[in-house]
Amino acid sequence: MDVKILCLGVLSRGEASGYEIKKAFEEGPFSHFHQASFGSIYPALNALSSEGLVECRAQAQEKRPDKKIYSLTAKGQQSLTNALLAEPDHDRVRSDFLFILSFAQFLPPARVAALIDQRIAWYRESLERMEGCAAANTAPPGAAFVRNMGIAVYRTAAEYLENNRDALIAEVSAPEVLVAE
Amino acid sequence: MDVKILCLGVLSRGEASGYEIKKAFEEGPFSHFHQASFGSIYPALNALSSEGLVECRAQAQEKRPDKKIYSLTAKGQQSLTNALLAEPDHDRVRSDFLFILSFAQFLPPARVAALIDQRIAWYRESLERMEGCAAANTAPPGAAFVRNMGIAVYRTAAEYLENNRDALIAEVSAPEVLVAE
DNA sequence: GGTTGCATGTAAATGGTTACATGATTGT
DNA sequence: ACAATCATGTAACCATTTACATGCAACC
CATH class of the missing domain: 1.10.10.10 (Winged helix-like DNA-binding domain superfamily/Winged helix DNA-binding domain)
Known part of the structure; x- marks a missing residue:
């Protein structure tokens, strides 16, 4: 494609x-x-x-x-x-955000918090725009279907980040298990 | 990155x-x-x-x-x-699936159905593997956080496709509004 | 006075994939 | 017999991005 x-x-x-x-x-x-x-x-x-x-x-x-x-x-x-009509190629996602977050234990907790907060804000902004388009409802059926799927997915992502943000920050803030007593 | x-x-x-x-x-x-x-x-x-x-x-x-x-x-x-620590680049998603589906009105309804069913199966398979990893729970906090976010998002995506599949197929199957009476 | 938006286009650089080369082992 | 898995590596190729080139208008 x-x-x-x-x-x-x-x-x-x-x-x-x-x-x-x-x-x-x-x-x-x-x-x-x-x-x-x-x-x-x-x-x-x-x-x-x-x-x-x-x-x-x-x-x-x-x-x-x-x-x-x-x-x-x-x-x-x-x-x-x-x-x-051709068979679609596999989706290719490149998310530096998720890659970086995978290594949250190497980052200062404040940085983890900032990263997540930025992302939540981004999802919320995108959702607002997308919901505006959904309300206008001028798109053909396929486009509306895809847009509404995006809304559902982004909403879940934003909620996940909101609900689990503090737990992750607590985990990366907790003193590591000590090697020596 | x-x-x-x-x-x-x-x-x-x-x-x-x-x-x-x-x-x-x-x-x-x-x-x-x-x-x-x-x-x-x-x-x-x-x-x-x-x-x-x-x-x-x-x-x-x-x-x-x-x-x-x-x-x-x-x-x-x-x-x-x-x-x-660097500012992450914007996510880059390339999904031929979503692009194609945006133009569902140009495709035979059976093709739309097949496309969606394939995708549901893929999400369900991925979810099974990811949930297996979640159960094992050997990942560091960041990785577990990211994996669980993936689970939440994929689950929403699969459910959306399952719940809205038939409605889209009906819409693209319905006779187009006739130009001449 | 600087940035953003409008508007098109080219060339160089990038960053990566695909295909090739090699070859034993295990499973179907 | 044939494909897949393991295992490393190179080179050609590719598509796209980035930077450049040009220039006016509107906004701050």
């Missing part, structure tokens, strides 16, 4: 510029499970264009580069549907 | 060979939030060795390459602790 397919997916929700596609991965509905940067999006869009999978309409703007608005062609929609 | 630090982390739990470190990322406690392949682990171990962060003891084996058992040096432990 490369950036080209990712762009096709974003465009299936409606026409967009490269800049707007980037935002879909940065703050938008895909930001929680996929990402792409300008350096990969713009070349992908050009490739897609020369393959006839997307169409480009240039919107002139004063004192700014023309905004290039891309939209899916029938061929592009077909190609997307096809790609979606 | 590169492969070198990752190896240092694994080794802080006890000496291990490159092969065993790979297993920690493939099936072991880190597999859910970090990954590394042989092609990155072996060079990392050599670099770590020449920097004096790990020590290597060769265990001769009959008819197999010598098993190189690595262990952390004091300098290595220091370097790990240091790296753990």
Whole structure:
């Protein structure tokens, strides 16, 4: 599942510029499970264009580069549907947060507390945004399903951190079992 | 947080060979939030060795390459602790599953069902293994905390999929709103 | 006066995976 | 017979990120 397919997916929700596609991965509905940067999006869009999978309409703007608005062609929609039918790769999660927390015994308790508190705040912020989207309820069924799954999972994660934070801090604060009496 | 630090982390739990470190990322406690392949682990171990962060003891084996058992040096432990103090990078999740499911309306309902069922089975298998580890309870506090968070989150995810599976399938099966009467 | 947002694009660097090379042992 | 497990290592390849290049407008 490369950036080209990712762009096709974003465009299936409606026409967009490269800049707007980037935002879909940065703050938008895909930001929680996929990402792409300008350096990969713009070349992908050009490739897609020369393959006839997307169409480009240039919107002139004063004192700014023309905004290039891309939209899916029938061929592009077909190609997307096809790609979606493939067996998905395994999820790949890279969480430095969880890795670091695995070694909480090597960290000052105050640092463990800060790490957890930051993360709780992040989950709570994300949840607020996601719940706002859920209320608006403009998403197609699959997107709503995925978003609500995210809400359920993040809520559990935040609650877990809130409920178990103090116990972990106590454990890493407790004097280690002494080697010598 | 590169492969070198990752190896240092694994080794802080006890000496291990490159092969065993790979297993920690493939099936072991880190597999859910970090990954590394042989092609990155072996060079990392050599670099770590020449920097004096790990020590290597060769265990001769009959008819197999010598098993190189690595262990952390004091300098290595220091370097790990240091790296753990750095601000963690943002989590990076790449889930083709969630991306594909976001476009459920483009897929045959039977495919949506299969996708979800596979995922439920995967969560249930993972949960069984993780709960087994939780019962054994040999992990240091941070690792146990992270593992139990994983259990809570996976359980929520599995339950969400189980509870909402049929509703999504019904939605994508329902005849689309007709354009012409 | 500096940062952020809008807007596109390229090139170099990165960091890693995949595939290859080697080979015995154990299980199916 | 064939695949999987154990065991290490290298090199080619890959996709993506980061940094750069350009520049105006709005906000603080």
